Structures are given as C-alpha cells and as structure tokens.
Amino acid sequence: MLYTKMASPLGLARSTSAARSISTLMRRSAIASVVSPYAAATASASRSAPLAISQCARTAFSSNLSQSIRALSQSSNTAEPAFAAAKAADVDLNQLPKDAQSSAARTKDATFASLRGSIDYSLLKALTVKPFGYETMSAVQQSVLHLLPELASGVGANSTPMPDGQGRDMLVKAKTGTGKTIAFLVPALEARLRSIQDVSKGRFSKPWLDMLKRHRPDLDVSSLSKKELDEITKQYVNNTVGALILSPTRELATQIADEAKKLLTHAPDLKVQLLVGGASRNFQINDWRRSRPDVVVATPGRILDLLNDVGMMREAMTACRTLVLDEADTLLEMGFRDDLQAIMKHLPAKVERQNMLFSATVSPEIRAIARASLQPDHRFVDCVPAGEENVHKHIPQYATVLETAEEQIPHILRLIAHDQLVNPGKSKTIVFAPTTKMTEFLADVIRDAQRHFPAQSSIYEIHSKKDQRARFNTSDRFRKDKSGASVLVTSDVSARGVDYPGTTRVIQVGIPSSKDQYIHRIGRTGRAGAQGRSDIVLQNFERGFLHFQLDDLPVNQLHVDDLAQEVETLAAKFDENPQEFAVPDEVFEAARQAKKELKKGGRGRDSFSTPGAKPPAEIRGPLTGKYESSELKPLIAKTLANMEESEESREVFTSLLGFYMGRGDELRTNKLAVLDGLKQWCVQAARMEKAPHLSDSFLQKMGMSMRDMRGGSSSSRGGRGGSGGGYRADSSRSFGRGRFSRDGDSRGDSRDFRGSRDGRDSRDNRDFRGSRDGRDSRGGRSNFGTGRDARQSRFGSDSSASKW
Structure with a gap:
C-alpha cells in the first residue's frame, strides 16, 4: 500500500485512502468545524518545531474530536461516517463511551443484517443466509439482540x-411462538465465543482462575507465553460450560438443542450437549468426555442427577458463563423449584455469570425465582404490549359436553374430518389425552379409522411410554409434516413450549390437569399470528371444569348435533363442487420446495417417503352421509372389537380413575359421580360388556371413604351433585391432590429416572462420583476433566485425558 505525508495535526504517515476519507469528512461533516482550527494551529507549530508537537494541542484535538464523534453517533444515519472518521484519525475507540463505540459501529433496525459487527460472523451467516435465512427480527429478538455486543461482554465485579x-441479567416476558429461542441462544453463544477469546489473550474470569488454582496450583498466570496461553485455552473449552439452558420437557430441550446446532453451522468447533431423561445416561457421560460443553441443554432432573454423581460435569459447571431458564413459569408449575435451587449451588455465584429467565407470564413465583437467580440490577423486558391479548384470547374455542359417553369417539372423528374440510391441504391436528393409556387408546382408534377421513392422513403418537428416541423422531416428523392431513395424538409431553408449525386445530379429550395447562395446550395452534382453533370434549361429570375454570375465557359451547350437521353440510358441498376444496397453489409450491431441499440433502428418490416432502393430500369423495351416526357407529364398533376382551380398556379405565380422583377442585363434583361417569365410559365408549369391578380396599386406596362408596349423603344421590355427573359448589374441600397413573412427564425427569438411573448398576455410583476438589470417594486424586478413576477402563480410553 502506498503511503504519503499529509498536513495532519500529528504529522504521521497515513495511507492515501485514509487521507481521502478525512478530507471528505472535513468538507462534508460537522467534524470539520472541530478539526480545522486544531489542524491549522498544530500545522503552524509543526513548521517551527517539526519534532516537538505540542502535547497540549494533541490532547485538545483528541478530546474535541471524540466529542464530535460522540455527537454524530447519536444518529443512526451518521454512525458509520463517525466510526470511519475515528478510525482514520487514529482516535482510540476505547477512549470513547461504550454507547458511542457500539452505535458508531452499527445501525439498529428490525433486520438481522443490522447485527453485523455486534455478533460473530459465523452466527450472523447462520441467521441471515443458511440454514435460517431470516430477514426480520421479532419484538423479543429486537429487545434482546440490540443489546449486543455489550450484553455478551465479560461478567463479574470488574466488568464494564x-x-x-x-445489568446484563434479564427477565423476559414474551408470548409463545415469538422467537424466544433465538433471542437467548445468540447472546449465549456470543458470550461463549468472547470468553474463549478473552482466555486466549490472558484475561481470565474469577471462576476460571479458581479452577486453575485447584488443578494447576504451580501455574503463574501473570506471565504466560503464547504457547502456554494456547494450552490453557484448550483446557478452558474442554473443561468449562459455556451456557446451561434448562427446559421443563425433553421435547422442548431437544428443540432448543437443534436450534443451537443450526446456529453453529458455520462454527463447527463449538458443540452442543443434550442431557435429558429417557436417553442413555452412560452415552451422555461418554459424549461429554469426547466432546466439549459449549452449550448444555438439559431437563432439571437429568442434569441434577449427573451433577450429583459425575465429577467432571460438576467441576465444569463451576465455571458456567451463562444460565438460561426457558419457560420459567412451566418449570415452577411442574415442581422444579427445589431442583433449580440445587442446580444453582453447582454454578458460580450469580455475580460471576449471566442469567436470563424467559417466561410467558410473570407471577409472584417467577419474581421470587428471579430474585434468587438474577442480579439486583437485572432488566425486565416486557414484549407483550399493553392491552394486547394473549394468544389464547384470539383463538376460537369450543367446548362440547357429551350427553352420553357413546358420543365421544364419533365426535372426535367428526372434529378431525371438519378440520380437513375447512383447511384442505393444510390440516394439522393435535389430540390431547389426560393419561398415557388414554393416549394409546385414542391413537389406536384414530389410526384404524383414518381411511374414513376426507383426506389420506398420517397418524402420530407420543407419550411417556415411548422411548426417547422414538419420541424425538415422531416429534420431528410431525413438525416437518406438510402433507396437509396429519394428526398427532399425545399426552401432555407436547403441551408446553414445543413448536409444531402450521397446527390448525387442538382437540382436548377430557379435562387437562389445570386451567394453565388448558391454555398451554391451545397455544400449540395460532402461533406467531397464524389461524387456529381449539375444541375440548367433556363428559357429563366434567361439566364443572367448563363452568368454574374456563368461565373467564371466550369458550363457545358446541352441541354434538350442531357439529354433525356442519360436517354433513361441508360433505355435501364437496360432492357438489370438489374444486371449491382444491388444495391452494401455494401449498403445492411449499411441498415442491421441501422435496427439492431433501434432494439437495441426498435423499434422492426416497424423498417422498418423508412426510415433509409428500404432495399435499387432496379431499376424496363421495362424502355425503359418511359422518352420520349410522355410518360411524359400526366403524367404531369394529375397531373396538379387538380391545373388548383385552386388558387395554381396563387399564385405560384405571388410569383415568387415578387421574380424575385428584381433580375435585376442578370438577366440583363428588368422587362417586366421577366413578359412575368412568364406568359409563367403559360400557358406552369402550364397548365393554360391563364396567370393571373395584374392591372396597382398592377404592379406599384411591381416596374414597366408606360413605362415598355407599353413595354419600342424600344430596349426593339425586340433586345437583349426584351420580348423574353434576357438580357441587362446596364439594372441593373433600378432595385431595393425589396422583395416580398420570403421564410420566407431568413431574419431569427427576422422578422418572432418579430411582432407576436408566438401568445402570450400583457400580456407576463409584465410577463417576467425584467431589468439587477433584478427589474421588476413596480419597485419591482424580483426573480433572476426565471423570476417571481406577475403573476408567470400563468405558475404554478417555479422549479427554490430555485436557490437563
């Protein structure tokens, strides 16, 4: 590059391009008014004393130029010229205020492209090019990501x-489906990248210094060579957790981990660890050994289980840089408060880490956990505009109270058929059931009846009895399904946080565990401004839930006959003019694009075997009369014939009995009414010859007193609270909160897996137990970063042995 002398205040050699830049800026910007007087004065001084430029003049110049750049930086239109002027004039940007530095380097707007210069280029490329290809940020993404890069800078008592x-800690309130995952992943990953850079330059955080003192006490960190810094950087990335993200359910944790991996498409050195129950515990430990814990996504039960037993994980967590609680309200509702507090004891002090809580609601309980985990100066980001209704307020909601249990299955089939007729080529339905056994039962019935639906349908099934791999695969297939006629039958494992794009209807069979759960379920549809609909199907004894729990929600009552008539009208309309129900062109185009993407990925001719690439299902006729009761009842009877003499229906009855006996507050009815209602379901809906017999001792275990079993008081026999399924306003006091045969995920991983440890034997406790100071249970010194002891050969050679 050519250099030339110019009449500059400092008389330094500058590139011709820099000289041209300053000349242009001095003519066209407000900087000229500041630079010109000092340029003239110092030029005169330099002619008389070329080797002794006045230090006073130089200081005054830098000060006034900095003030001008600061003023220019207040406007986004002049930020880039100010930044260029500062660089060209050799002004130290570190001497400028932080807000002037950051705003001079970028222009803030609603586009992801405006993050250029604020985040690592690999993250920006993933967001704006491939794999995401995003253009515009959501409200919550703007609120958080525009705080970068300062948000991802160092933490601790001496941080800027x-x-x-x-403060840098955040409590973020945002509606579901608004892009929260990207909003916390980008700062967490950016912080990890910056912390690695800091270590490579010899800038160590307090938790990392403490770890070095424990494991390398002879190391003098005040004078490290380049080679030593490189070695310590490798140790840092292998032995410290960059970000710990806690999620209430395995499905949501998996979804977050997948998003993180996509964000790291162009930063392959960084790795994501997924720690959830249902997957092999030993595999997760070995994977931790072989890889590096840049991002750890976990459910509370599994991560606490591993922290209690595995020394290398416990030690790595002591230097965790970022803690994220996603769906914080759900974590508390599911009873994870104690687990969260136990996990935080393994982390650095909250002043030495960055903490982010994301929640759809901010209750007093959320405020309490925020006080415990966030810095006092944390910021509250509310991305729900004042007066804007939550998603469940604008979704059309319908409730059907069945006169007899015999109507339950025909009504569910009509609801699925109705959705396919009103959303040709776009139907995507989720059916929620209260227990695992009921989920299996409904999935079998719907799968057998799918040939009766207007369009050829794909039926999916998810519940806690499915192994984790099967659940992951099913969830992913349904998420990508664009066949236009898909149905997912699931328990509450899919109720919270999991995003199934394009869901057009949610059907709830029976009551949910709470009103909040009802809201979370219907939140699976109508996400991010899309259209959707919710239906809940209740038996007569469940009527109280509708009147006492959903009374403040815009729920419309839908009679069985009204839906039957509407479906029959649509069926006749299709037979008269099928073109009116044709799949829209844009749906076909989306399917073609999905097929192309799969071909690029090497799926070849088998691409249409994937639901995401199937051509949209078209409505098949004739349909007139197909959904009348006279047609549906024989179909259902044939489907249930194979179950009638089996134990399946009895097991469904037992699971429902356990679920409903603890729901007195929600139902406002007595236990005898619940029992009678479920017996009617067995005979009328499940087509059993007679209801199962329950012994007195069994009923007592279920919480029923002898008075209940004899029929209760006179008021419970005939009136409003009788066995006919009514409800009694004052009966809630007599009901407990017991749990019986509920879906395994209702509590989370800690109860499901803490006892069995995924089938591991007692030796695992000895193999992986370690203490904070690196000593194993026998008092010997363990290998930090490896989790090994004398039995390390049980898992073969440890690839992390060279970490220290």
Whole structure:
C-alpha cells in the first residue's frame, strides 16, 4: 500500500485512502468545524518545531474530536461516517463511551443484517443466509439482540457496566411462538465465543482462575507465553460450560438443542450437549468426555442427577458463563423449584455469570425465582404490549359436553374430518389425552379409522411410554409434516413450549390437569399470528371444569348435533363442487420446495417417503352421509372389537380413575359421580360388556371413604351433585391432590429416572462420583476433566485425558 505525508495535526504517515476519507469528512461533516482550527494551529507549530508537537494541542484535538464523534453517533444515519472518521484519525475507540463505540459501529433496525459487527460472523451467516435465512427480527429478538455486543461482554465485579446503566441479567416476558429461542441462544453463544477469546489473550474470569488454582496450583498466570496461553485455552473449552439452558420437557430441550446446532453451522468447533431423561445416561457421560460443553441443554432432573454423581460435569459447571431458564413459569408449575435451587449451588455465584429467565407470564413465583437467580440490577423486558391479548384470547374455542359417553369417539372423528374440510391441504391436528393409556387408546382408534377421513392422513403418537428416541423422531416428523392431513395424538409431553408449525386445530379429550395447562395446550395452534382453533370434549361429570375454570375465557359451547350437521353440510358441498376444496397453489409450491431441499440433502428418490416432502393430500369423495351416526357407529364398533376382551380398556379405565380422583377442585363434583361417569365410559365408549369391578380396599386406596362408596349423603344421590355427573359448589374441600397413573412427564425427569438411573448398576455410583476438589470417594486424586478413576477402563480410553 502506498503511503504519503499529509498536513495532519500529528504529522504521521497515513495511507492515501485514509487521507481521502478525512478530507471528505472535513468538507462534508460537522467534524470539520472541530478539526480545522486544531489542524491549522498544530500545522503552524509543526513548521517551527517539526519534532516537538505540542502535547497540549494533541490532547485538545483528541478530546474535541471524540466529542464530535460522540455527537454524530447519536444518529443512526451518521454512525458509520463517525466510526470511519475515528478510525482514520487514529482516535482510540476505547477512549470513547461504550454507547458511542457500539452505535458508531452499527445501525439498529428490525433486520438481522443490522447485527453485523455486534455478533460473530459465523452466527450472523447462520441467521441471515443458511440454514435460517431470516430477514426480520421479532419484538423479543429486537429487545434482546440490540443489546449486543455489550450484553455478551465479560461478567463479574470488574466488568464494564452496560451503557444504559442496567445489568446484563434479564427477565423476559414474551408470548409463545415469538422467537424466544433465538433471542437467548445468540447472546449465549456470543458470550461463549468472547470468553474463549478473552482466555486466549490472558484475561481470565474469577471462576476460571479458581479452577486453575485447584488443578494447576504451580501455574503463574501473570506471565504466560503464547504457547502456554494456547494450552490453557484448550483446557478452558474442554473443561468449562459455556451456557446451561434448562427446559421443563425433553421435547422442548431437544428443540432448543437443534436450534443451537443450526446456529453453529458455520462454527463447527463449538458443540452442543443434550442431557435429558429417557436417553442413555452412560452415552451422555461418554459424549461429554469426547466432546466439549459449549452449550448444555438439559431437563432439571437429568442434569441434577449427573451433577450429583459425575465429577467432571460438576467441576465444569463451576465455571458456567451463562444460565438460561426457558419457560420459567412451566418449570415452577411442574415442581422444579427445589431442583433449580440445587442446580444453582453447582454454578458460580450469580455475580460471576449471566442469567436470563424467559417466561410467558410473570407471577409472584417467577419474581421470587428471579430474585434468587438474577442480579439486583437485572432488566425486565416486557414484549407483550399493553392491552394486547394473549394468544389464547384470539383463538376460537369450543367446548362440547357429551350427553352420553357413546358420543365421544364419533365426535372426535367428526372434529378431525371438519378440520380437513375447512383447511384442505393444510390440516394439522393435535389430540390431547389426560393419561398415557388414554393416549394409546385414542391413537389406536384414530389410526384404524383414518381411511374414513376426507383426506389420506398420517397418524402420530407420543407419550411417556415411548422411548426417547422414538419420541424425538415422531416429534420431528410431525413438525416437518406438510402433507396437509396429519394428526398427532399425545399426552401432555407436547403441551408446553414445543413448536409444531402450521397446527390448525387442538382437540382436548377430557379435562387437562389445570386451567394453565388448558391454555398451554391451545397455544400449540395460532402461533406467531397464524389461524387456529381449539375444541375440548367433556363428559357429563366434567361439566364443572367448563363452568368454574374456563368461565373467564371466550369458550363457545358446541352441541354434538350442531357439529354433525356442519360436517354433513361441508360433505355435501364437496360432492357438489370438489374444486371449491382444491388444495391452494401455494401449498403445492411449499411441498415442491421441501422435496427439492431433501434432494439437495441426498435423499434422492426416497424423498417422498418423508412426510415433509409428500404432495399435499387432496379431499376424496363421495362424502355425503359418511359422518352420520349410522355410518360411524359400526366403524367404531369394529375397531373396538379387538380391545373388548383385552386388558387395554381396563387399564385405560384405571388410569383415568387415578387421574380424575385428584381433580375435585376442578370438577366440583363428588368422587362417586366421577366413578359412575368412568364406568359409563367403559360400557358406552369402550364397548365393554360391563364396567370393571373395584374392591372396597382398592377404592379406599384411591381416596374414597366408606360413605362415598355407599353413595354419600342424600344430596349426593339425586340433586345437583349426584351420580348423574353434576357438580357441587362446596364439594372441593373433600378432595385431595393425589396422583395416580398420570403421564410420566407431568413431574419431569427427576422422578422418572432418579430411582432407576436408566438401568445402570450400583457400580456407576463409584465410577463417576467425584467431589468439587477433584478427589474421588476413596480419597485419591482424580483426573480433572476426565471423570476417571481406577475403573476408567470400563468405558475404554478417555479422549479427554490430555485436557490437563
């Protein structure tokens, strides 16, 4: 590059391009008014004393130029010229205020492209090019990501304050389906990348210094060579957790891990660890050994289980840089408060880490956990505009109270058929059941009846009895399904946080565990402004839930006959004019694009075997009369014939009995009414010859007193609270909160797996137990970063042995 002398205040050699830049800026910007006087004065001084430029003049120049750049930086239109002027004039940007530095380097707007210069290029490329290809940020993404890069800078007592004076910890309130995952993943990954850079430059955080003192006490960190810094950087990335993200359910945790892996498409060195129950515990430990814990996504039960037993994980967590609680309200509702507090004891002090809580609601309980885990100066980001209704307020909601249990299955089939007729080529339905056994039962019935639906349908089934791999695969296939006629039958493992794009209807069979769960379920549809609909199908004894729990929601009552008439009208309309129900062109185009993407990925001729690439299902006729009761009842009877003499229906009855006996507050009815209602379901809906007999001792175990079994008081026999399924306003006091045969995920991983440890034998406790100071249970020194002891050969050679 050519250099030339110019009449500059400092008389330094500059590139011709830099000289041209300053010349242009001095003519066209407000900087000229500041630079010109000092340029003239110092030029005169340099002619008389070329080797002794006035230090006073130089200081005054830098000060006034900095003030001009600061003023220019207040406007996004002049930020880039100011930044260029500062660089060209050799002004130290570190001497400028932080807000001037950051705003001079970028222009803030609603596009992801405006993050250029604020985040690592690999993350920006993933967001704006491939694999995401995003253009515009959502409200919650703007609120969080525009705080970068300062948000991802160092933490600790000596860290630089944020420009606005608030802290880096965040409590974020945002509606479901608004892009929260990207909003917390990008800062977490950016912080990890920056912390690695800091270590490579010899800038160590307090938790990392403490770890070095424990494991390399002879190391002098004040004078490290380049080679030593490179070695320590490798140790840092292998032995510290960058970000710990806690999720209430395995499905949501898997979804977050997948998003993180996509964000790291162009940063392959960084790795994601997924720690959830249902997967092999030993595999997760070995994978931790072989890889590096840049991002750890976990459910509370599994991560606490591993922290209690595995020394290398426990030690790595002591230097965790970022903690994220996703769906924090759900974590508390599912009873994870104690687990969260136990996990935080393994983390650095909250002043030495960054903490982010994301929640759809901010209750007093959320405020309490925020006080425990966030810094006092944390910022509250509310992305729900004042007066804007939550998603469940604008979704059309319908409730059907069945006169007899015999109507249950025909009504569910009509609801699925109705959705396929009103959303040709776009139907995507989720059917929720209260227990695992009921989920299996409904899935079998719907799968057998699918040939009766208007379009050829794909039926999916998810519940806690499925192994984790099967659940992951099923969830992923349904998420990508664009066949236009798909049905997912699931328990509450899919109720919270999991995103199934394009879901057009949610059907709830029976009551959910709570009103909040009802809201979370219907939140699977109508996400991110899309259209959707919710239906809940209740038996007569469940009527109280509708009147006492959903009374403040816009729920419309739908009679069985009204739906039957509407479906019959649509069927006749299709037979008269099928073109009116043709699949829209844009749906076909989306399917063609999905097929192309799969071919690019090497799926070849088998691409249409994947639901995401199937051509949209078209409505098949004739349909007139197909959904009348006279047609549906024989179909259902044939489907149930194979179950009648089996134990399946009895097991469904037992699971429902256990579920409903603990729901007195929600149902406002007595236990005898619940029992009678479920017996009617066995005979009328499940087509059993007679209801199962229950012994007195069994009923007592279920919480029923002898008075209940004899029929209760006179008021419970005939009136409003009788066995006919009514409800009694004052009966809630007599009901407990017991749990029986509920879906395994209702509590989370800690109860499901803490006892069995995934089938591991007692030796695992000895193999992986370690203490914070690196000593195993026998008092010997363990290998930090490896989790090994004398039995390390049980897992073969440990690839992490060279970490220290």
